[in-house]
Amino acid sequence: MKPNDILAQHDVKKTLSRIALIKALQTSEQPLSENEIREQMLDQYDRITFYRNIQTLSESGILHRIVIDNTHVKYALNCCEKEHHHAIDHVHFYCKKCGKTICLDQVPVQQYPLPEGFRLEECDVVIKGLCKDCPGGHNA
């Protein structure tokens, strides 16, 4: 799907920086960090623009942020089929060695039981370990 159409479909104004942001994520297939995204955009836009776009596009359901830990954040496009706002219904994997992050779209997040009176709004699951390409993993 073209960046233009994604923006139109979610009722978000088409601007060059947003189109570039979406393109960067589409090119990669994997969630990217701020630096990786802005590198792909050739640093043509300010950091503050990046953050504002992330917020806008995330609120409109175009992408989601993946918090690996307090110092590592990644961003990924939501699947186009799903229309949910908080589309983080799947598990994320983070490789401690190479830093690669993977959306495990096939692995749904479990429904955990909460104590009486608690209301769930979202559930973030991040699995950390070694990916199949890193020593210690499968192909070590």
Add this chain to the structure above:
Amino acid sequence: MKPNDILAQHDVKKTLSRIALIKALQTSEQPLSENEIREQMLDQYDRITFYRNIQTLSESGILHRIVIDNTHVKYALNCCEKEHHHAIDHVHFYCKKCGKTICLDQVPVQQYPLPEGFRLEECDVVIKGLCKDCPGGHNA
């Protein structure tokens, strides 16, 4: 258990700042942020000391850090019975309204299936929503 004994049991040097840190967490019953902990310690120690102690005590299995999101981190003592290094085998709940964080010790983290060749080292589960004391929750 007394801070002194906890430190001895984990083979960590007893210093005033570490004892104060553990006391602060013991007093609270709930995971605390850096500011909350340092407030309880009356800002008697430098931020850098706090961070170094968090690292040391976390590596020795005395406490664990809970990453709520990229800007909110909490710290909690590990259960004394469990001797594991990465003692985060339970789910964490974070109230979006009041910011309170709760270790759901009774709720174990599910074993999620990983693709061939991936190795799990840890799995962080953070549930966000409203706690029972906040409007919108049970007692609203």
Add this chain to the structure above:
DNA sequence: CTTTATATGTAACATTGTTTCAATAATTTG
């Protein structure tokens, strides 16, 4: 009590993210 090893404070820095306000670009309207 002295020695040795470790912990601490100071200062400086790095990264991530936000706020304010003026300038600019994208829609809407004529």
Add this chain to the structure above:
DNA sequence: CAAATTATTGAAACAATGTTACATATAAAG
């Protein structure tokens, strides 16, 4: 297609969280 309106962007400054290097202070061992 041009003018007006509205939303987006950039610049500068700031805030929060976390780290590094080195000199000083404190704990544990002898």
